[in-house]
Structures are given as C-alpha cells and as structure tokens.
C-alpha cells in the first residue's frame with residue numbers, strides 16, 4: 001500500500017491542499033494552512049467496488065409528510081432566526097468572535113427551551129460548572145431545569161447523551177472537544193471535524209437536537225466554525241461590535257427556514273435583551289440632518305429594517321486614497337464610486353472615503369446601492385439630505401436604477417418610523433397609496449440632479 005502523503009488543510013475553510021502555501025486559494029486567508037494527518041488511510045480509500053454493501057431502500061418524491069413540529073423558546077428573536085422554533089434532531093452551529101456573548105445567548109435559550117418542556121443539557125468545555133452556574137445566577141436562570149456538565153472528552157459526552165437522551169444539547173465549544181480516536185490536538189481541523197461529525201450523526205440517529213458553539217478564530221492553529229458549516233442544518237453567526245451593546249444573530253444557512261433572517265439583541269448587565277423594533281434602535285443615534293447620512297430602507301430576511309449609512313469624504317494626502325468600509329461590501333462601494341465617476345462625472349480621486357453603517361449593522365443587500373451613493377454624494381457636496389427621506393434601489397453599471405423586491409414593506413416600515421418621503425427606482429411597484437411622497441427615478445444622473453442641483 002502506498003504511504004499516505006501528508007495533507008495540508010486550511011483552518012479557515014477546511015480546504016485540502018497538496019502542499020503548504022502562505023495563502024489559501026479556496027478562501028483567500030493568509031497563514032491558515034497547516035499540516036494534518038491524513039484522515040483515512042485504510043484500504044477502503046482505494047476502491048470500493050460493488051461487493052459488500054447493503055442495498056439501500058429507495059422511495060419516490062411524493063410524500064405527505066407533515067412539517068416538522070417546532071418548539072419555541074419564547075425568545076422571539078431567537079425563534080425567528082431558527083425559522084420559527086427548534087426542529088427536533090437538527091444540528092445548529094452558532095459562530096462568533098470570542099467574548100461576543102455566545103455562551104450567554106445559548107444559556108438563556110437553553111433555559112427557555114427547558115422551561116417550555118424540553119429536556120436540555122448544557123456541556124461546557126471551556127468553563128467549570130461553577131462558572132456557568134454563576135452566569136446563570138447573574139441571568140436569573142438558576143431555577144431553569146437545565147442539566148449542566150463540564151467535559152471535553154467526546155466519548156464521555158456521547159455516553160452521557162446516550163444514557164440521558166435529552167431533546168437538546170448545547171456543546172460550548174466545538175473547538176474544545178477532543179475525540180480520542182483522532183491523533184491531533186484539540187482545536188485542529190481533524191479534531192473539530194471528527195467531533196462535529198460524531199455529534200451531528202448522534203443528533204440524526206437519536207433524534208437529539210445539538211447546538212454547537214464555534215469561535216471565529218483569528219490565527220493559524222485553531223480551526224474556525226466554517227470547517228463544520230457543511231455538516232449542520234443551520235448556521236447562525238452572532239455579530240456585533242466591541243463597544244456597542246447591539247448584537248445581531250444572523251442565519252447564513254437554514255434547511256428549515258429562510259436564510260439571512262436576523263434577530264437583534266442588546267447586551268445588558270443581566271444578559272441579552274431582545275430588541276423588538278430594530279429600525280428604531282439603529283436610527284436612535286442619528287442626530288440632526290448631517291451631510292453624509294442617508295437612511296436605507298432594507299429587508300433582512302422576512303422583515304424590513306431601516307439603517308443609517310454614514311459617509312465621510314475628505315481630501316487625501318496619500319498617493320492612493322483610503323477606502324475604509326465598515327458594514328458594507330467594499331467591492332460594491334468601489335463599483336458605485338466608479339459609476340459615479342464615469343457615468344455621472346463626479347470623481348473621487350484625491351479624496352479619502354470612509355463609510356459606515358450605524359449601530360454595528362451589516363448591510364449586504366444590493367438594494368442599498370442608491371442609499372450608499374446618496375451618502376457619498378451628500379458627504380462630498382457637504383449637503384445634508386432631508387431628514388425625513390428614505391432611499392432604496394439597486395444601481396447597474398450603466399447607472400440605471402433597478403427596482404428591488406418588497407418595496408411596499410420598506411415604505412410601510414419607514415412610514416411607521418415617521419419618514420414622509422422616499423426615493424426609489426422607476427418601475428418600483430407599490431399597490432395602494434402608502435402615505436409617503438414617493439419619487440421614482442430612472443437613473444443615477446437624474447438622482448444627482450434632483451438631490452444636489454445640476455450634477
């Protein structure tokens with residue numbers, strides 16, 4: 001048998017490489033490739049043939065299966081991100097930066113599920129039971145019927161789960177789990193993969209839901225949550241900015257519900273509080289009409305959310321001026337700067353550009369293009385936009401404005417928050433007269449003329 005050659009794996013995305021490289025060409029991360037023992041070296045990896053397998057049962061597509069029964073935790077924001085509650089035997093990954101509040105969120109969620117009648121286990125591989133109990137006391141959850149364990153050995157955990165047969169188990173975190181059949185350090189790609197695989201298989205065969213916590217890692221040796229994304233049914237990321245109390249739980253993949261749904265929370269002294277009206281929260285820091293500020297009427301998952309896009313444009317002393325973008329797609333920003341320059345004749349050469357979404361929110365919808373352009377123009381011309389104006393629409397490379405979906409929902413949310421005028425692309429379909437003054441424009445050039453005088 002040929003000697004197994006060493007294998008190199010990216011700790012960011014899990015891609016396999018033949019040899020070491022400084023940059024992973026699969027995900028673009030630097031210094032993330034490490035050498036790993038090959039996973040399978042047995043004769044099975046040669047050729048299987050049609051010999052020894054068991055014939056599997058096949059069925060037709062037609063089925064009248066009922067939708068899965070869901071259990072709600074009662075935390076509305078959490079339930080919505082799951083797609084309306086927890087599905088039995090599902091595997092969920094909750095990723096996020098260390099210290100963002102994952103353990104806090106899941107302890108609160110698991111306590112609520114336990115109160116709604118599920119048998120729940122919380123296994124901590126990072127903290128001692130006493131520490132988790134202290135957090136529970138701080139959160140006022142000491143009375144919740146959650147069973148708590150502190151363990152990192154996967155074999156012991158699986159044995160316990162087999163005996164207890166809970167409805168839901170939280171594993172905090174997958175990087176601390178250690179499977180003794182894999183010869184690699186805890187946290188390495190092979191360990192994290194093996195542990196996740198065992199836990200997900202257990203979930204599926206025994207009807208237990210598992211929630212895996214995964215830290216987003218910044219450097220080399222520890223595998224990140226992306227390595228297990230493909231194994232689970234639902235991938236949630238818990239995001240937020242340090243120094244801000246807002247936290248956003250975002251579904252990036254969900255086999256049981258809409259992806260890109262968000263739940264908004266606020267970190268308080270007594271744990272995470274749900275934010276029922278995120279638009280009001282994201283706009284709460286808005287001062288009086290300032291140049292560079294534009295309000296975007298967006299859709300996150302199934303619900304409209306208004307956010308403020310802020311731009312600052314200043315003369316640059318650098319040969320290649322700065323383009324600093326927080327909370328928006330920087331590729332999109334470059335495209336819009338190019339469209340403004342070549343189609344509208346408004347150059348940004350020699351100017352530093354800073355863009356930000358207020359409140360630590362991330363806006364990735366193409367519908368934000370027009371609001372983004374508006375904030376750039378408003379900053380560059382030093383002219384404030386009307387404070388009661390919301391904007392949405394996609395910009396094409398020819399500078400035409402393209403209509404986007406759910407216009408009516410966007411306008412209704414804006415109206416609810418006291419906005420009275422909107423700018424949207426021509427062709428935007430609005431049934432009935434929303435109580436807003438809506439201007440529909442064909443292209444960016446018209447918008448510039450309309451808002452800032454002759455462009």
Ligand code: TYD
Nearest residue numbers: 098099100101102103104267268269270271
């Ligand atoms: P934690 O849930 O431990 O983060 P993670 O599991 O993602 O690493 O949360 C850590 C932070 O949250 C810590 O800085 C303290 C803060 N926090 C509060 O502000 N209020 C609270 O009630 C709790 C429990 C934590």
Ligand code: MG
Nearest residue numbers: 102103126172
């Ligand atoms: Mg934690």
